[in-house]
Amino acid sequence: MDQLVIGGRSLQSRLFIGTGKYSADTLIPEVVKKSGSEVITVALRRIDFNSPTGNVMDHIPSGMQLLPNTSGARNAQEAIRIARLAKAAGCGNWIKIEVISDNKYLLPDGYETIKATEVLAGEGFVVLPYISPDLMVAKQLVEVGAAAVMPLGAPIGSNRGLKTKELLRILIEEIALPVIVDAGIGKPSDACEAMEMGAAACLLNTAIASANQPELMAEAFGMAVAAGRKAYLAGLGRSEKYASSSSPLTGFLHN
């Protein structure tokens, strides 16, 4: 049975989803159900623990693996504080490190991400850092104890697809940890392509949340990720630039 194991937990689904940007949090249970996803990320800073009418956590089906994220952190220190608070608030010990000090493109800060990962992994967190697909950063994250690496396919929320494909390919080849493509995936075909390349999983939010019918889009992504994974396991045939010629150039060689 093909399973993804992270932080000691076996996952059947390789699609991780988010909780932001929905027109109503009440859509989340159906999105979860239709996508088949087992991991869901939530920004700790946005959880309204004091609200009398409840908060986003009330809509996350039990049994899902929570992946709180450090959205809003501008440096390692802030990310570490958020992670500890998430744990104290009962969100478990998984944490997605997101350190961003660029509000224009939302590109992550590799150096601060490595620092935060080192501290939190040392404290027993299952750390999934969001990074630019930089091989050296990824290697250092392996060194300091990350549980996976999460390189971007394109800037967050851009829906532009796998713009960083060549760099992702290198990470998938070189990094022994699960490589989870996070951010930029706009269409199910993008997710499928990432999985065909050998990505361990995909994390996406905007493409589902901003669809006209989020539940239907969630289902489409679930199928695309599963299809891409199967294709990867089956071993894709070689792709040829030219058709196999029926009049081969070396056909005259007889001995």
Added chain:
Amino acid sequence: MSFYDEYLQYSNADMEEVFQHTTSADIERIIGKDRLTPRDFLALLSPKAEDYLEWMAQKANQLTVQNFGRVILLYTPMYLSDYCTNKCTYCGFNVTNAFTRKQLTMEEVEKEAQTVAASGIQHILILTGDAPAIAGVPYMKECVAILKRYFSSIAIEVYAMEEEEYAQLMEAGVESMTMYQETYNPILYDRLHVKGPKKDYRYRLDAPERACKAGMRAVNIGALLGLDDWRRDGFFTGLHANYLQNKYPGVEVSISLPRIRPTMGNCETGNSVNDKSIVQFMTAFRLFMPRAGMPLSTRENAEFRNHAIKLGITKMSAGVQTAVGGHIDSQENSGQFAVSDTRNVKEMSDAILQLGYQPVFKDWQAI
């Protein structure tokens, strides 16, 4: 280097000429672009672009949903003090306006906080006039210490300060600031701000940058549309926001689009800004800065605000009282401006839901 240098580069440009040379083909090409230059933004503010309002609106809607989702953050302003030493011709707090001034005591701040927090609001914007001797940094810090217990995010809209003073307020718990330049036209600015510390155009112009330098998380700027030609002030507001975002990438930069409302000290400005113009500015700015926030106040009426949700707005105020102490005593009527959309927080939330958006009460917490 300050934004003033950038302002000077453009201030002598003949905008009329740019507008005259902008063709329909230019507008169509710009709407199709991923990233707009300041020159593109200016073209979208041209009279010619009015013919393309629906195109701009469609693109603005798509960019806003993509970058912010179908959510609207709700906040409420709290007026702490209306003492003011400035004489600004368009403002109700004008020092020469004869009315009984009021400043909240700490007990009153607490009561106001309880009332506002009970409505579900978690993002609060505190406002004062310009009277540092009475409602200065020490007073604000005292207020913030109380408000911190009730709200997850505290923003200030007060007089222009030194970087060090912004740092002190942040230390106390403030994380966001709003500063309207009112008008970027220095000659008009000088005429409208008859006397008082606000008369110093450059000091105010550089205030948002001083807040950025102090490490403020979010900075909101704006011009009071209707004082000068809205196309001109709209352009400089966008240019200013772009300058700040490029120089301080970690800061969440946003713009407001207030247009002049009747106040007690009403003045005739002669530059009325109609709904179409506001929408043109709103959508042009969204295309220029897809990731920048755009709050919309209750100066606008309910119908307009309902429509604006789909045109690029990201935050809205609700349950607004523009008088000091207005939340605990709604008889107060000496407000800074007249509120057009009087819906309370519950009514506003319901309207947002009805439009297929989620009202959000918290998207930040100081950690």
